[in-house]
Amino acid sequence: MTNFLWWRTGLICMLMTVASAPFAAASTGEIEVGKAEIFMPQRNASGTGSKMTIYNRSDQPLMIRAVTGERFRQVMLHTTTYQSGKREMHPVDHITVAAHQKLALTLNTAHIMLMGFTRPLQMGELVSLILHTNQGSVTVIARVVPMSIR
């Protein structure tokens, strides 16, 4: 019960942060994350993909080394390659965003794969993720949206 209330308070704080920053869903000063979305899992699927755009306004490369989220038992970093027209995903150690660059994470490129739901995702709900990077932790609020490949 105590844990649950603590979690709710944390979520409300994060939602207020989102409300005050119309485009960015997260910020550690020079790092921002825009338009973060989690795809509604297919029926009975144990995992799903996500997309977001990472803005690195710092003078150093940003390396995303891991991602956590209390709604997921495991989070993987993936890249996508095409083998004779077929899409294949491969786990990678980290995803790098060069200094003063942005990088769109999509299912067709590098992306964050979310597995093992601690409870079912609901369409439209906001879910928090924490990006663990060489420049510190970045909290991201992602919306659960219908599946799309774009």
Ligand SMILES: [Cu+2]
């Ligand atoms: Cu993937």
